[in-house]
């Protein structure tokens with residue numbers, strides 16, 4: 001049962017080195033975000049990259065609209081940032097070449113707006129010589145007019161065809177360190193387009209719902225779209241695009257992975273009951289206090305910790321949890337594997353639960 005959380009089927013893909021990490025193959029699914037500081041402002045960008053790393057970011061993408069922004073790539077590397085850095089290039093292929101020279105780990109281009117093929121070839125050749133992968137990004141706004149006309153709009157089929165056409169373009173220049181992203185703000189269309197691409201190539205895939213909205217609405221769209229694909233084994237790196245602080249994107253990305261038991265960085269899975277008329281303790285407060293202190297829990301293997309509303313059904317309902325607490329009248333009952341251990345006062349329950357987990361080497 002324990003391994004159930006970690007044995008989801010995963011689509012076979014190429015394994016591509018991106019800086020110090022890998023995307024695809026058997027490598028952990030990475031979570032990424034994009035800085036929203038002006039990239040030319042090195043200090044502000046460094047602070048944001050560090051903040052993203054603190055919440056578990058693996059890959060940071062940055063807009064590179066100028067040579068001054070390219071200098072920030074170099075300076076971030078000198079400053080020793082740990083995450084893989086991706087240059088987001090639009091229109092000017094020379095900025096891709098300069099970013100490669102400055103030490104970027106991956107380049108994101110949309111071949112459609114780079115211009116003639118000679119420029120795309122120049123980027124592919126430079127990246128090949130420096131072992132830098134290219135992410136091809138396709139979205140509803142970047143689909144070629146011919147493809148739009150053929151499919152009657154930016155349908156899932158049109159998005160997928162556009163991505164496959166861009167892949168073919170890079171392959172034509174013998175470039176195959178490719179990561180492919182097909183995004184849409186329409187969740188079902190994004191799921192369908194990714195399924196088509198997944199069946200048509202073996203390149204790793206970056207998944208996400210674009211222009212998803214705020215943390216409240218966008219996180220749900222992201223969780224549904226990304227979650228559906230991950231459950232199908234599709235997706236090697238992800239971004240939960242939100243109109244919010246970039247660190248929120250990372251937190252939500254990790255939560256989505258965690259919900260599917262795919263987050264290698266999180267060993268603690270907290271489950272809690274929805275509460276009902278039997279509940280006599282403040283469950284919302286207790287669960288949120290435990291979630292806030294999740295980093296204090298030190299374990300060497302994945303565990304499930306339950307917070308249940310009542311001692312009548314709680315330990316039984318959470319019998320698959322390794323340890324948990326179940327509410328009584330102003331107190332909690334501590335239980336392990338469904339067996340009652342001892343009573344805890346409501347105020348100290350979270351403290352005692354964390355102490356018990358850390359001392360009992362679960």
Ligand code: SF4
Pocket residue numbers: 273274275276277278279308309310311312313314317
């Ligand atoms: S564990 Fe108890 S309080 Fe929670 S939903 Fe079940 S019966 Fe209700």
